[in-house]
Amino acid sequence: xxxxxxxxxxxxDPLVALNAxxxxxxxxxxxxxxLTDLTTAxxxxxxxxxxxxxxxxxxxxxxxxxxxxxxxxYARAAMEQPTAYEVAAALLHDNAIAVTRPDxxxxxxxxxxxxxxxxxxxxxxxxxxxxxxxxxxxLADRFRxxxxxxxxxxxxDPAALARFLMIVTEGQAIHATAGVSRADLQASASLALLxxxxxxxxx
Amino acid sequence: xxxxxxxxxxxxDPLVALNAxxxxxxxxxxxxxxLTDLTTAxxxxxxxxxxxxxxxxxxxxxxxxxxxxxxxxYARAAMEQPTAYEVAAALLHDNAIAVTRPDxxxxxxxxxxxxxxxxxxxxxxxxxxxxxxxxxxxLADRFRxxxxxxxxxxxxDPAALARFLMIVTEGQAIHATAGVSRADLQASASLALLxxxxxxxxx
DNA sequence: ACATAACTGTACCGGACGGTAAAGCAAGTG
DNA sequence: CACTTGCTTTACCGTCCGGTACAGTTATGT
Numbered sequence: 001x002x003x004x005x006x007x008x009x010x011x012x013d014p015l016v017a018l019n020a021x022x023x024x025x026x027x028x029x030x031x032x033x034x035l036t037d038l039t040t041a042x043x044x045x046x047x048x049x050x051x052x053x054x055x056x057x058x059x060x061x062x063x064x065x066x067x068x069x070x071x072x073x074y075a076r077a078a079m080e081q082p083t084a085y086e087v088a089a090a091l092l093h094d095n096a097i098a099v100t101r102p103d104x105x106x107x108x109x110x111x112x113x114x115x116x117x118x119x120x121x122x123x124x125x126x127x128x129x130x131x132x133x134x135x136x137x138x139l140a141d142r143f144r145x146x147x148x149x150x151x152x153x154x155x156x157d158p159a160a161l162a163r164f165l166m167i168v169t170e171g172q173a174i175h176a177t178a179g180v181s182r183a184d185l186q187a188s189a190s191l192a193l194l195x196x197x198x199x200x201x202x203x
Numbered sequence: 204x205x206x207x208x209x210x211x212x213x214x215x216d217p218l219v220a221l222n223a224x225x226x227x228x229x230x231x232x233x234x235x236x237x238l239t240d241l242t243t244a245x246x247x248x249x250x251x252x253x254x255x256x257x258x259x260x261x262x263x264x265x266x267x268x269x270x271x272x273x274x275x276x277y278a279r280a281a282m283e284q285p286t287a288y289e290v291a292a293a294l295l296h297d298n299a300i301a302v303t304r305p306d307x308x309x310x311x312x313x314x315x316x317x318x319x320x321x322x323x324x325x326x327x328x329x330x331x332x333x334x335x336x337x338x339x340x341x342l343a344d345r346f347r348x349x350x351x352x353x354x355x356x357x358x359x360d361p362a363a364l365a366r367f368l369m370i371v372t373e374g375q376a377i378h379a380t381a382g383v384s385r386a387d388l389q390a391s392a393s394l395a396l397l398x399x400x401x402x403x404x405x406x
Numbered sequence: 407a408c409a410t411a412a413c414t415g416t417a418c419c420g421g422a423c424g425g426t427a428a429a430g431c432a433a434g435t436g
Numbered sequence: 437c438a439c440t441t442g443c444t445t446t447a448c449c450g451t452c453c454g455g456t457a458c459a460g461t462t463a464t465g466t
Contacts, residue, residue, distance in 0.1 A: 010442090011444070016445065028319060028321050028322065029234075029319035029320065029321075029394075030320075030323075031232075031234055031321075032234055032319055032320045032321035032324075034321065034422075034423070034424085035423075036422085037321070045425075045444065046424085046425070046445070046448095047427095047443085047444070047445080048427085049356060050425070050426080051443070055424085056425090057389070079413080089333060093413080103462090107318075107319075110246070111318065112318060112319040113319075115232075115314065115315060115318050115319075116230070116235055116315040116316075117231065117235045118231050118232075118234075118235035118236065118237065119231065119240070121234075125380075126303065129382065130404050131379075132381060133381055133383075137209065158320065160297055160387070160391060160394060161391045161394065162386060163383070163394060164391040164394040166378070167371055167374030167375055167377075167391050167395075168374055170373065170377040171370030171371055171373040171374035172317065172370055172374075173332075173367070173375070173376075173411060174314060174335075174370075175366070175370055177319070177328075177332065178332035178333075179332065179338075184363070184366060187360070187366070188363060188366050188367040189362045191363060191364065191367040191398055192367060192370075192395070192398065193396055193399040194397070194398040194400075194402070194409090195397040195398055195401075197400070197401040198397040198398075198400040198401060213412085213413065214413070214414070214462095236465060237452080237453070238453075238455080239452085239453090247414085248415060248416085249454085249455070249456085250413085250414070250415080250455090250456075250457095251414065251415090253454095253456080254413065254414090255413095258453090258455080267455065299430095330425065
């Protein structure tokens with residue numbers, strides 16, 4: 001990983017710069033993050049940013065890729081738990097941790113980044129929404145397998161269950177941005193997991 | 204209600220204009236809504252806006268007040284249900300309806316409005332977060348009374364229960380902005396209500 | 407009728423926005 | 437050593453931002 005630049009020696013590490021940009025987008029959102037905010041945090045000038053990343057929007061997309069690969073790894077790991085309950089428990093607890101990292105802005109970049117934008121940047125909002133729903137579909141697949149193997153009751157709606165859990169993670173993220181503590185979020189996660197005790201009785 | 208302006212006869216209805224502004228803020232967020240967007244939707248010019256509402260931020264605050272009074276009435280109504288379960292059921296189901304009104308932008312203005320802003324408008328984010336937590340505190344009070352009267356098990360944590368439910372409503376709002384249907388949100392609400400069946404067994 | 411008070415429209419303010427052209431400068435190659 | 441290469445710096449582009457000065461308009465109080 002991290003190939004050395006072949007020709008012109010870039011005076012900055014693109015990965016370090018990308019991480020700095022991630023923090024700015026995370027804290028201020030796509031529109032709230034100005035090029036001045038970004039270049040200051042990244043320690044480079046605007047032309048360098050454009051040479052290395054293309055545009056503000058392309059930079060944002062690369063930031064989101066890095067975010068999905070690094071900061072959302074816990075979600076993919078959760079899905080490899082042996083049982084559906086453990087999948088959900090890992091997802092909710094690790095999400096409570098992820099949205100309250102002391103070394104990162106509170107909340108989730110996928111939501112903070114652009115839950116609402118002006119007309120000019122509507123594509124950013126759509127892009128993020130689509131990514132979140134794609135993650136939910138993966139979770140639904142995992143629960144569908146759990147139903148097939150008898151791990152979950154036969155009358156369980158895997159998509160509804162996945163949707164419920166994603167809703168909780170998103171609510172946790174919103175709550176985190178309001179300053180709610182990690183412990184309080186984990187208590188809400190434990191509460192949410194109680195639904196598993198009553199699953200076969202869903203109306 | 205709707206006192207007639209005493210002196211100069213205003214050429215527009217402030218309430219109609221405020222509602223138009225609400226929709227713009229709701230859809231685009233505080234920063235994403237430009238004065239041009241606002242005045243166009245309101246059908247007035249910038250000086251009229253400033254004469255009637257003071258500034259963009261004061262306009263937003265008045266919009267939020269109207270939103271809390273009108274569009275969030277269902278939340279106050281839910282708390283008057285006779286039992287804690289019915290409070291929660293009304294809150295979650297009516298919230299699913301509220302965030303998917305066909306005549307309004309999807310989601311919740313309190314979240315869409317400014318879940319993240321640039322450094323210049325950080326006060327907007329804080330203001331909204333504080334309002335949401337105030338609503339949660341009211342809900343916690345309602346559940347505390349339910350514990351006192353024996354409606355909820357004695358070992359129930361009313362604040363944690365209120366927090367869980369608010370998290371679900373916030374997640375529903377986020378999901379709604381991604382285009383998820385009202386029916387799907389109501390299914391997730393029913394799922395969330397299953398926690399009430401296992402309340403006295405919370406870990 | 408007349409002055410007054412209030413709102414409206416136009417046109418503009420300084421500044422910040424996202425983005426870029428052109429010159430300066432450091433390293434790799436002959 | 438000149439020469440190329442390519443990033444970096446500086447300075448700037450047109451546009452839009454939130455906000456306002458000023459003059460025009462319109463209904464009221466007397």
